[in-house]
Amino acid sequence: MADFDPNAPATKGDVVALEERLTEAFRDVQTELLKAFYSFASTTDAKLKDAETSDIALRQRLSVLETRMTEVEKRLNFPPAA
Secondary structure, X not given: OOOOOOOOOOOHHHHHHHHHHHXXXXXXXXXXXXXXXXXXXXXXXXXXXXXXXXXXXXXXXXXXXXXXXXXXXXXXXXXXXX
16 A cells, blocks of 8 residues: 555455455454444343342232231221120
8 A cells, every 4th residue: 555546546456455345344343233222231130130120029019918908897897796
């Protein structure tokens, strides 16, 4: 590249070399994008798992409260025999 002439015609070799460089650059970009998406996906997956765990715990607590409320309602509606 000592004497660069922007008006010189490109040879088939120049075109092939350019194609190879572009193909390699596209592969590098694709690799970087995939790495970024996988990183995002794993982070999102961890957050979703955490939310599911919290949801399960909340549902269990709500179930206990509903059971206790049902017991209170039973006692109010049907008081124990004295």
